[in-house]
Amino acid sequence: xxxxxxxxxxxxxxxxxxxxxxxxxxxxxxxxxxxxxxxxxxxxxxxxxxxxxxxxxxxxxxxxxxxxxxxxxxxxxxxxxxxxxxxxxxxxxxxxxxxxxxxxxxxxxxxxxxxxxxxxxxxxxxxxxxxxxxxxxxxxxxxxxxxxxxxxxxxxxxxxxxxxxxxxxxxxxxxxxxxxxxxxxxxxxxxxxxxxxxxxxxxxxxxxxxxxxxxxxxxxxxxxxxxxxxxxxxxxxxxxxxxxxxxxxxxxxxxxxxxxxxxxxxxxxxxxxxxxxxxxxxxxxxxxxxxxxxxxxxxxxxxxxxxxxxxxxxxxxxxxxxxxxxxxxxxxxxxxxxxxxxxxxxxxxxxxxxxxxxxxxxxxxxxxxxxxxxxxxxxxxxxxxxxx
Amino acid sequence: xxxxxxxxxxxxxxxxxxxxxxxxxxxxxxxxxxxxxxxxxxxxxxxxxxxxxxxxxxxxxxxxxxxxxxxxxxxxxxxxxxxxxxxxxxxxxxxxxxxxxxxxxxxxxxxxxxxxxxxxxxxxxxxxxxxxxxxxxxxx
Ligand SMILES: [Zn+2]
Numbered sequence: 001x002x003x004x005x006x007x008x009x010x011x012x013x014x015x016x017x018x019x020x021x022x023x024x025x026x027x028x029x030x031x032x033x034x035x036x037x038x039x040x041x042x043x044x045x046x047x048x049x050x051x052x053x054x055x056x057x058x059x060x061x062x063x064x065x066x067x068x069x070x071x072x073x074x075x076x077x078x079x080x081x082x083x084x085x086x087x088x089x090x091x092x093x094x095x096x097x098x099x100x101x102x103x104x105x106x107x108x109x110x111x112x113x114x115x116x117x118x119x120x121x122x123x124x125x126x127x128x129x130x131x132x133x134x135x136x137x138x139x140x141x142x143x144x145x146x147x148x149x150x151x152x153x154x155x156x157x158x159x160x161x162x163x164x165x166x167x168x169x170x171x172x173x174x175x176x177x178x179x180x181x182x183x184x185x186x187x188x189x190x191x192x193x194x195x196x197x198x199x200x201x202x203x204x205x206x207x208x209x210x211x212x213x214x215x216x217x218x219x220x221x222x223x224x225x226x227x228x229x230x231x232x233x234x235x236x237x238x239x240x241x242x243x244x245x246x247x248x249x250x251x252x253x254x255x256x257x258x259x260x261x262x263x264x265x266x267x268x269x270x271x272x273x274x275x276x277x278x279x280x281x282x283x284x285x286x287x288x289x290x291x292x293x294x295x296x297x298x299x300x301x302x303x304x305x306x307x308x309x310x311x312x313x314x315x316x317x318x319x320x321x322x323x324x325x326x327x328x329x330x331x332x333x334x335x336x337x338x339x340x341x342x343x344x345x346x347x348x349x350x351x352x353x354x355x356x357x358x359x360x361x362x363x364x365x366x367x368x369x370x371x372x373x374x375x376x377x378x379x380x381x382x383x384x385x386x387x388x
Numbered sequence: 389x390x391x392x393x394x395x396x397x398x399x400x401x402x403x404x405x406x407x408x409x410x411x412x413x414x415x416x417x418x419x420x421x422x423x424x425x426x427x428x429x430x431x432x433x434x435x436x437x438x439x440x441x442x443x444x445x446x447x448x449x450x451x452x453x454x455x456x457x458x459x460x461x462x463x464x465x466x467x468x469x470x471x472x473x474x475x476x477x478x479x480x481x482x483x484x485x486x487x488x489x490x491x492x493x494x495x496x497x498x499x500x501x502x503x504x505x506x507x508x509x510x511x512x513x514x515x516x517x518x519x520x521x522x523x524x525x526x527x528x
Contacts, residue, residue, distance in 0.1 A: 120473025127409035133417065134440035137405045137522045138494045139470065144480045147468025155466070155505045199468045247446035248428075248439035248489030250482050252466055376492070 002237075002267055007093035008225035009233040009385065010103075011040030011218030012346040014324075014339075016180050018331060020212040021114040025057045026067050028109030028214040028333075033068060036216035041228050042103060047218075049074040049101030051092060053084035055110045055334040064107065074101040080242065080379025081371020082281060082336035084108075085217065087381045089342060090238030092219035102221050109214025110334025117210055117335060119143040119283075120198065131245075135376065142283070143207060145375025147199035150286040152252040154201060156301065159289070161201055163304035165192035167285040168205050168328050170312035175325025177354040182209045183329040206285040208326075213333030215343050231350040232388035236364075237268025244377030256380025257294035257368055264382035265296070270364060272296040275384075277348040277359045278319055279341035279367040282326040288312075291368050292319070295382065314357040323348065323357035338369030342383060349387040363387045403476040405494070405516040405524075413443055416455060421521040426511050427455040428489060439489045460511035461486050462525070467495055467503055483509055483525050497526040 013035030015028060023031075029052070037043060050072045056064050061075040076091050078084055085108055092104035119142035125132055153159045169189055175181040187205060195204040225232055239260035265271060272295060280295075282288045289303040297319055298306040311317035324330045324344040327337040345365040347353045365385050372378035410418055417440075420427045429441035433450030441455045467481035479495040495503060496512065509525040516522055 118473050120470060122406070124409075127411045129409070130413070130442065131440060132409040133411060133414035134408075135492050137408045137516050138480050138492055138524075139406070139474070139478055140480055140492065141470060141473075143473075144468040144470040147470070148466040148480065148482060151468055151505065152466040196472060198472045199470045201468075204472075245439075245490070245492075248437065248491065250465065250484075250490035252482070 001097060003090060003093040003097065004236050004267055004269070005222070005234055006097040007219050007221060007235050009089065009217055009235065009346050010220045010225050010228050010230055011036035011042065011216070012343045013039050013216050014331070014343045015109065015214040015333065017213050018180065018182050018211045019113050020111055025109055025111060026064065028111070029056060029064055029107045030068050032109055032214035032216035033105055033107050036105070036218045040218045040230060042218060044068070044070065046103045047105045048072050049092060049095055049104035051076045051088035051104055051106040053077060053108065053336070054079040055108055055336055072101070074104070080381065082283070082338045083369035083371035083379040083381040084336065085339040086342060086367055086369040086383045087240050089217060089219055089235065089383055090240065090381070093235045093238070096219065096221045102224060104219045106217040106219070107214065108334055108336060108339040110336070111212040112335045113210050113212045119207055131376070140376060142373065143199040143202060145373045146284040146286055147202050149252045149290065149374045150201050153286065153290070156253055157304065159304035161193055162189050163308050164206055164285040164289060165189040166308045166310070167282070167288045167312065168192050170310060170317070171282065171322055171326045171328040173313045174323045174357050175329030177356040178325045178330055181325040181330040182211055202284055202286065208283050208328050208332045208337065210335070211331050211333055213331050215333060215339035217339070217342055233346050233349045234386045234388045235383070236270065236386045237264040237266070237384040239263030239267070239382045241380045242377070243380065252375065254300065255290045255294050255370060255374050256378055257291040257370070257382060260380040260382040261295040264384050268384040270384065274364050275366045276362045277323070277345065277365040278321050279345045280321050281337050281341060281369045282322055282328045283337060283370070285328070287370060287374060288321070290374060291370065295366070295368060314359060320357070320359050323353050336371065338371065338381065341367040341369055345385055349385055403478050405514060405522060407516045407518040407520055408522055410520065417441060418520050421513050421523060424513055426458045426460050426523045428458045428485070428487060430454050430456050437487055437489050439491045458485050458487055462509055464495070464503065464505050464507045464509060465490050466505060479503070481525065494524045495526065496524050502527070
């Protein structure tokens with residue numbers, strides 16, 4: 001069964017907060033859900049499917065369905081870190097196609113900024129995590145894991161810090177137009193390189209922001225989507241993958257996008273050249289470069305040249321990306337950037353992005369998410385959407 | 389102040405490694421590190437080595453696995469020194485063992501700025517908080 005055309009994204013909402021010390025995580029989930037319902041023109045009683053991941057407080061779907069007063073007949077708490085929400089869209093489409101629900105709500109929220117989270121803290125998933133015994137003592141944080149990925153890419157392909165910096169520069173050009181963005185100043189390549197080294201070879205401005213916030217999406221069956229008053233955003237194709245250390249055959253030169261991308265393009269029946277706008281997960285600049293190569297926007301190893309000289313800036317370059325400013329400048333709620341990737345792609349397809357960054361007549365968009373660690377193990381999800 | 393212009397502190401001298409997260413499956417690995425031995429997984433069904441070692445072969449899923457001693461020499465596959473947000477900078481790495489498999493580790497006892505991908509390294513066993521030893525590597 002193909003998901004192509006089986007469901008539509010009818011509601012999308014990004015919580016405007018970037019720091020929420022006075023709100024609970026459940027509240028941020030619910031406020032995001034309410035925003036998406038209002039955006040779609042639906043009410044709580046229309047929702048019969050609910051999707052959330054590990055950022056949902058308490059016992060995930062139990063706690064949140066109860067808290068929000070939902071009555072659903074389908075739940076899914078697939079957790080692949082920051083890529084979860086793209087997978088949720090695909091799983092919602094599959095559930096709708098299988099008749100398991102009609103209107104699926106997906107929520108994300110978190111307060112890592114208020115709680116003092118940082119990408120330099122070693123992650124501890126507990127002794128039962130099969131890899132933990134062989135990794136925890138070494139201090140695998142987020143920044144140094146991606147640092148190893150960038151270091152190897154530079155070694156293999158001659159990628160430079162200047163090229164990586166262009167990714168941040170492009171994001172900052174977009175963020176200047178987003179009043180909610182945490183970092184709105186346009187930066188230069190030189191400023192990125194002059195920012196403090198966090199984990200070789202990544203500088204502070206190669207890293208995404210830490211922000212509180214949330215977001216929500218509503219996916220519905222075609223008949224319902226057509227009954228609403230919003231532009232139609234159809235799901236064309238999706239792919240998902242998990243990549244790790246492969247039993248010791250570690251290869252940091254590619255990500256799971258090399259597997260999820262081709263699956264999504266095949267299902268959608270389109271090629272990278274057809275994509276007019278791309279939301280690309282940007283936990284770090286290297287994350288973007290890696291996925292651009294793996295999705296086939298350029299050849300493996302040529303990502304550095306591809307992203308340089310403003311090629312990702314809307315209105316200037318060949319591949320407008322993350323026109324909300326992305327995780328690098330705008331928002332990275334719950335340390336999980338997949339939700340906002342889908343939301344900005346929906347804005348582009350509806351023609352509702354900021355006029356300064358809106359891609360003219362944007363009909364085909366891609367959202368790409370990773371979750372976990374490109375340096376150890378991660379989920380990857382690719383979603384291709386069309387304005388009908 | 390830019391980090392590039394300051395002299396990095398030696399990684400190993402001041403940093404106490406956190407204790408490894410031990411469970412019933414990986415206990416034997418740390419029994420071996422106490423004796424100065426680095427264990428890797430081997431599979432008697434398909435002949436492949438694997439890391440980290442585990443009960444079932446990640447290639448053919450046979451249970452005819454055995455954990456065997458590696459020579460303890462290899463080359464740097466990649467590395468990154470974490471400079472910020474930590475009391476003492478330290479260097480995480482992947483080392484490709486001469487047996488052909490790649491493992492996560494720390495690099496220690498090297499001159500600042502001297503590390504290179506492809507550089508030869510050898511294993512040392514470094515005591516963590518609580519006394520359990522873990523394998524780390526140093527340039528040859
Ligand atoms: Zn085997």
